[in-house]
Amino acid sequence: MFTVGDILTAVKGKLLLGNTEEILTGLSTDTRKIKKGELFLAIKGDRFDGHSFILDAVAKGAGAVLVQDGGITNANFKLPDVSFISVSDSVKALGDIGNFHRSRFSIPIIGITGSNGKTTTKEMISVILSKKFNALKNFGTENNNIGVPLTLLRLNSEHNIAVLEMGTNHLGEIRRLSEIARPTIAVITNIGQSHLEYLEDVDTVLKAKVEMLEYMDKDAKLILNADDDHLRTIKTNLKTVWFGFDKEADFYADKISLEPEGISFRLNGKWDISLGVLGRHNVSNALGAIACAWDFGVSIEEIRDALKEFKVPNMRMEVKRFGDIKIINDTYNANPSSMKQAIEALRDMVTEGRKILIAGDMLELGTFSGRFHHLVGKQAAESGIDLIVAVGKLAEHISNGAQEAGMSEKKIKLCALMKDARAKVATLIKKGDTILVKGSRAMRMEEIVGDLETQFKT
Secondary structure (H helix, E strand, O other): OEEHHHHHHHHOOEEEEOOOOOEEOOEEOOOOOOOOOOEEEOOEOOOOEHHHHHHHHHHOOOOEEEEEOOOOOHHHHOOOOOEEEEEOOHHHHHHHHHHHHHOOOOOOEEEEEOOOOHHHHHHHHHHHHOOOOOEEEOOOOOOOOOHHHHHHOOOOOOOOEEEEEOOOOOOOHHHHHHHHHOOOEEEEOOOOOOOHHHHOOHHHHHHHHHHHHHHOOOOOEEEEEOOOOOHHHOOOOOEEEEEEOOOOOOEEEEEEEEEOOEEEEEEOOOEEEEEOOOOOHHHHHHHHHHHHHHHHOOOHHHHHHHHHHOOOOOOOOEEEEEOOEEEEEEOOOOOHHHHHHHHHHHHHOOOOOOEEEEEEOOOOOHHHHHHHHHHHHHHHHHOOOOEEEEEOOOHHHHHHHHHHOOOOHHHEEEEOOHHHHHHHHHHHOOOOOEEEEEOOHHHOOHHHHHHHHHHHOO
């Protein structure tokens, strides 16, 4: 709950019309969800301009409207009893309001970033902490300069901890998210080849992720992956906790066992932990979650139970069975590191039939695109994958890499368009096959998963 005066203080804006004492019950950027008495914050985006929906917001009972650049005022509409606030940047204003609200709460704020695994690690941390606390977390991947402040605005007196994923594809973005959220604990899962079209190289990726530390107090805590050479170069005075497969780490795993329905490991040489998810990389994610939750008084029994119950987020190494085929739906997104991890998980599975990779383009890799798709094909062939279906403009690079590693051209199918891939896959899959489907979000690889479900469900 805010007053119009609170909003003006938070955003350093200009009151065009209205009453500073007026009480606002919340904030919304979406007129489809706005409630009576809330502030409608108009965001001018690439596809939609929130200013076009001001009349809708007011008709649904908005108590005030925040506009960008003062281009639209109450006088334009002649609307009674609605305050109008003007700012130079409404997205920045949203962050400022999120920070204003966050400052009302003296609770631990956990910030999570990394090239891969941040959503899964966030969910693991949340499920562990929920054994003891009422934890706020991002919905899905609300991890940007709109999603993070909207998540913070859901904080209420019942929450005693918050778990926030923070993403980026440009320098400066995580710095801003850290400024908004002021995390007391930072978790960095790893540094890899992601968003290289904008971040240029892995050193710049590291620089972008480490921006989170810039708005952390000196008594904050940093949790890092000990197996990541780039993270080992970080110089900081913050208390640092390490996790990984190295026994020198504060939290380490050994005796890793791959199982038909998941994976198990021993924690710090003492405790057996089971995960109902695939992939060695998820052991690393679990270690990061355990390292984060450990000092909050969650017992090892509660940690065990939480991780055993844990379900992967949708479209992230999600195992689906349709009749006699098994699909690994990892279609949410893809970069070279996550593609490598997914192929390794498929390689390690014990299967009755063929192992098939359906790989869509990995986007935002800039001049490195051809090289990294070539490596995908090479790794798939070296991992014993029986069949590759490569989808997209970069499919030929995957084919070349696989053939270079000795895979027969007959075992590689190229599809430039999604419609061609969907038609081709329908004729290729047989009973007993295990299929990994993965690609960047814009490739919509989940459409192939949907087709297979329709084709094979019993």
